[in-house]
Amino acid sequence: MKKLIALLMSMLLLVAVFVPSLAEEQIVIKLSCAASEQEKISCEQTVARFEEKYPNVKVEAEYYAGLSWDEIIQKQLVEFAAGTQADVVYIAIEGTHLMVEYDLFQPITDLIEANKDYFAEVPQSAFDAFKVGDEYYEVPFNCNDMAIAYNTEMFDEIGVKPGKWTAQEYLEALGKIDAKYNTPETPVTEKVWGTVIGETPYLWMAAFGTSVLNEDWTASNMKDPAVREVLQYLYDMVHVYGYAPVREANTDDTALFCSGRVASIFTGPFVLSSFNANNFKTWNMAIAPRGSEKGRAAYGVGGLGMMATCEHREEAFNLMKEFCSLETSMTQAREATSLPLFESAANSPEFLSHCENMNVFYDELPEAIKLPSPVCYAELNMIMKDMMNNIMTKTLTIDEAIEKADAEIAEAFAEFGY
Amino acid sequence: MASTAKKKRQVGMFTTKKDDLVGWLFTAPALICFISFVLLPTLAMIGLSFTKYKMLRPPEWIGLDNYVRLFTKDAKLIKVAMNTIKLSTVSVLISIFIGLVLALLITSRKNGLYSYVIRLFYFFPNIVAASFIAIVWSILFSKDTGVVNYYLHRLFGMQPVGFLTDQRYALWSVVFIDVWRNIGFIMFILLAGIRSISDSYYEAAALDGASSLQIATHVTIPLLTPSILLVMVIQIIGALKTFDIPNIMTEGGPNDATRTMAMYVYDMAFTRMSMGYACCVSVIFVVAIMLVTVLQFSLSNKWVHYD
Numbered sequence: 001m002k003k004l005i006a007l008l009m010s011m012l013l014l015v016a017v018f019v020p021s022l023a024e025e026q027i028v029i030k031l032s033c034a035a036s037e038q039e040k041i042s043c044e045q046t047v048a049r050f051e052e053k054y055p056n057v058k059v060e061a062e063y064y065a066g067l068s069w070d071e072i073i074q075k076q077l078v079e080f081a082a083g084t085q086a087d088v089v090y091i092a093i094e095g096t097h098l099m100v101e102y103d104l105f106q107p108i109t110d111l112i113e114a115n116k117d118y119f120a121e122v123p124q125s126a127f128d129a130f131k132v133g134d135e136y137y138e139v140p141f142n143c144n145d146m147a148i149a150y151n152t153e154m155f156d157e158i159g160v161k162p163g164k165w166t167a168q169e170y171l172e173a174l175g176k177i178d179a180k181y182n183t184p185e186t187p188v189t190e191k192v193w194g195t196v197i198g199e200t201p202y203l204w205m206a207a208f209g210t211s212v213l214n215e216d217w218t219a220s221n222m223k224d225p226a227v228r229e230v231l232q233y234l235y236d237m238v239h240v241y242g243y244a245p246v247r248e249a250n251t252d253d254t255a256l257f258c259s260g261r262v263a264s265i266f267t268g269p270f271v272l273s274s275f276n277a278n279n280f281k282t283w284n285m286a287i288a289p290r291g292s293e294k295g296r297a298a299y300g301v302g303g304l305g306m307m308a309t310c311e312h313r314e315e316a317f318n319l320m321k322e323f324c325s326l327e328t329s330m331t332q333a334r335e336a337t338s339l340p341l342f343e344s345a346a347n348s349p350e351f352l353s354h355c356e357n358m359n360v361f362y363d364e365l366p367e368a369i370k371l372p373s374p375v376c377y378a379e380l381n382m383i384m385k386d387m388m389n390n391i392m393t394k395t396l397t398i399d400e401a402i403e404k405a406d407a408e409i410a411e412a413f414a415e416f417g418y
Numbered sequence: 419m420a421s422t423a424k425k426k427r428q429v430g431m432f433t434t435k436k437d438d439l440v441g442w443l444f445t446a447p448a449l450i451c452f453i454s455f456v457l458l459p460t461l462a463m464i465g466l467s468f469t470k471y472k473m474l475r476p477p478e479w480i481g482l483d484n485y486v487r488l489f490t491k492d493a494k495l496i497k498v499a500m501n502t503i504k505l506s507t508v509s510v511l512i513s514i515f516i517g518l519v520l521a522l523l524i525t526s527r528k529n530g531l532y533s534y535v536i537r538l539f540y541f542f543p544n545i546v547a548a549s550f551i552a553i554v555w556s557i558l559f560s561k562d563t564g565v566v567n568y569y570l571h572r573l574f575g576m577q578p579v580g581f582l583t584d585q586r587y588a589l590w591s592v593v594f595i596d597v598w599r600n601i602g603f604i605m606f607i608l609l610a611g612i613r614s615i616s617d618s619y620y621e622a623a624a625l626d627g628a629s630s631l632q633i634a635t636h637v638t639i640p641l642l643t644p645s646i647l648l649v650m651v652i653q654i655i656g657a658l659k660t661f662d663i664p665n666i667m668t669e670g671g672p673n674d675a676t677r678t679m680a681m682y683v684y685d686m687a688f689t690r691m692s693m694g695y696a697c698c699v700s701v702i703f704v705v706a707i708m709l710v711t712v713l714q715f716s717l718s719n720k721w722v723h724y725d
Binding site: 070074077078080081102104187188189190191193245246248249250251256261378379382385386389390392393395396412415 | 473474475553556557560561562563564567568571572577578580582583584585666667668669670671672673674675685688689690691692
């Protein structure tokens with residue numbers, strides 16, 4: 001009897017050890033994704049949909065929030081250096097060139113070409129953001145082109161209905177806001193501001209048809225007279241006309257806008273959900289003012305790239321496709337966390353009902369200019385922040401700040417052998 | 419009996435091999451942690467300081483190039499080093515002075531509840547995360563939207579002061595917050611020091627008819643100097659490593675007026691990806707901290723009085 005029990009136990013043990021290995025092998029794809037609490041829910045739904053479609057693939061997702069793009073790029077680089085990188089990584093246009101420079105991403109042009117029909121509704125400009133040389137490296141996941149959000153009550157009060165406007169007309173509108181809500185005796189700390197200047201000048205550079213970098217993002221363009229013109233325009237807005245406060249490290253544009261302290265801000269769709277969260281209803285969108293005929297809106301795209309070390313190429317790409325799907329676009333449309341990439345979602349009542357001119361985002365996208373995102377983006381961003389800070393705090397003159405930034409950009413590119 | 423046992427354990431000069439082994443086993447966890455997390459990283463840092471290292475590419479040996487750059491070409495580093503020295507010196511001196519005054523005042527009060535409330539009040543900033551402190555103070559200090567400027571205008575008709583945007587004031591604003599944050603901790607250490615002073619000194623001073631001020635300056639403070647030295651060493655090392663508050667409040671601006679050495683090393687390592695150069699700056703920084711500490715201890719013979 002004892003022998004029989006021992007035999008049965010041994011057989012059970014063998015079954016326990018070998019049966020799982022006989023079952024279909026489960027593929028694990030590691031995903032690293034920046035997402036706010038709201039976006040995380042949408043991402044988890046996307047992952048759940050994917051796992052349902054592909055039961056043999058398990059997604060191990062890591063979500064994190066509260067990091068700027070340079071910090072996200074740093075995180076990915078450090079993880080790669082430590083050998084703990086994911087297979088699929090969420091990186092916006094800001095980090096693509098660096099990831100490619102270090103051979104961290106593998107090209108996915110063939111996979112994108114093979115799925116042309118699937119991506120038919122997605123604007124080509126979203127894919128172009130991730131093209132380095134002749135290859136595509138990411139599948140777009142979300143998109144933000146920049147426009148002006150304005151307080152409808154305030155603009156109605158001054159009788160301005162923003163439409164296609166020039167930078168000069170925008171300035172005049174801010175002048176009317178200033179005259180309406182402030183007097184010469186109003187203390188600075190109680191003023192109603194026309195706008196807040198961003199910590200970097202990229203959006204205004206695009207609005208004036210120029211850029212801080214040359215066209216292929218390999219050198220500085222700071223000596224372009226149009227760059228100086230933009231910086232002068234922004235400086236005047238703060239120090240000559242007093243329509244904008246001096247920006248500080250923790251200036252919160254959205255909070256100032258929602259509290260009625262600021263009449264308009266430059267923003268993309270990603271901020272709009274926080275208007276709702278603050279129960280702020282009296283807002284509308286207008287296209288980015290143009291400083292010249294070449295002026296355009298600027299846009300950035302977030303996407304998913306496949307790490308060079310990813311072994312399950314097809315499964316990883318299927319996951320990337322799921323993130324760039326009509327379902328995900330519709331969630332983005334409903335929640336206004338991004339410009340939906342699928343045209344039908346961008347033109348859906350769910351998205352367009354957020355405000356009267358919600359269409360400006362999708363309408364502007366085909367002509368919009370990519371945010372400058374060179375291989376040394378983190379350095380560039382730091383240089384630009386310093387430059388704006390030095391100009392706006394009157395620490396340096398515009399010409400001194402341009403000179404300094406130009407030299408620093410050249411040094412940053414030199415580090416990469418440009 | 420005990421002597422026999424002791425003799426059995428002692429072989430040669432000190433102990434038996436068995437005792438050695440036990441000793442090593444007891445110290446092994448601490449030793450392993452020290453080697454893994456302090457010694458090896460420090461050696462790696464020194465080694466990497468002689469390389470060009472971008473983290474994702476293998477380090478490339480460049481000899482003393484980083485050190486040459488540091489001492490001859492890096493003008494920004496001088497400014498950053500000066501900021502760090504100013505911040506740590508002024509902040510520590512003021513913090514210790516205020517902490518000492520508060521400790522003396524609290525000791526002179528007999529009301530227990532009063533002392534308790536005051537101690538709690540001053541210690542509170544020390545238990546709040548630095549990031550919260552930085553964000554709250556940057557909102558308060560904002561030039562155009564801040565509460566401090568609002569009241570300065572309301573009460574005194576003053577024009578807004580760029581506490582964080584004017585390079586004349588930005589560093590001192592950081593110093594102010596550092597002092598505000600640290601005085602509670604210093605006060606506590608000094609209070610403990612005061613309480614460890616023997617009552618006989620005070621009794622003798624009282625018999626001699628010394629006033630409160632005389633007792634403080636001739637008895638309490640001289641006998642408190644070991645505690646002051648301790649606080650000074652801890653605070654100076656901490657202040658030299660200041661990173662979080664200026665990084666959140668000003669990001670090092672305007673024009674690097676609030677950038678500290680720790681921020682500079684971080685920027686070099688993780689923003690500019692120049693890990694080799696960051697290691698080089700760190701080596702010099704560590705050596706500087708060691709020198710300052712050695713200097714503090716060697717000078718302490720002249721002003722620290724041990725009971």
